[in-house]
Amino acid sequence: MELKIYQILNYWDCRAFFFIKKQTTKILPSLADELQQADLIISHCGAGTILEALHLSKPLIVVVNDTLLHNHQTELANALHESGHLISASCNSLTDALLSIRDKVLIPLPSANPVVFGEYLEQISS
Numbered sequence: 001m002e003l004k005i006y007q008i009l010n011y012w013d014c015r016a017f018f019f020i021k022k023q024t025t026k027i028l029p030s031l032a033d034e035l036q037q038a039d040l041i042i043s044h045c046g047a048g049t050i051l052e053a054l055h056l057s058k059p060l061i062v063v064v065n066d067t068l069l070h071n072h073q074t075e076l077a078n079a080l081h082e083s084g085h086l087i088s089a090s091c092n093s094l095t096d097a098l099l100s101i102r103d104k105v106l107i108p109l110p111s112a113n114p115v116v117f118g119e120y121l122e123q124i125s126s
Contacts, residue, residue, distance in 0.1 A: 035058065039058075039059070043060065051109075063090065064090055085107055
């Protein structure tokens, strides 16, 4: 299986060696089309990117920047990893994550239910 991988790790250096077709592109106003075409998404652990990839039902590996103070990325990545929605990795474990994703069945993110959130807001404001 040939994977089209769009790597959006852009703020610190991760090196892994794989037989991957590398593609480059100009700066885009949105990654929506590229994410839709991807077979696998490797991303930093930003909440927006994670939600966008999960709503597209794409296999997702997130690479946590573990140098952050009060590391919210690790908390988010661990929670979604333990729930089976994605694979969490560090720069050091990215190779293992890529090798394991082929055998991993990820759980799709449930659809949002705005009624539940509205009911919750009503409950806490009463």
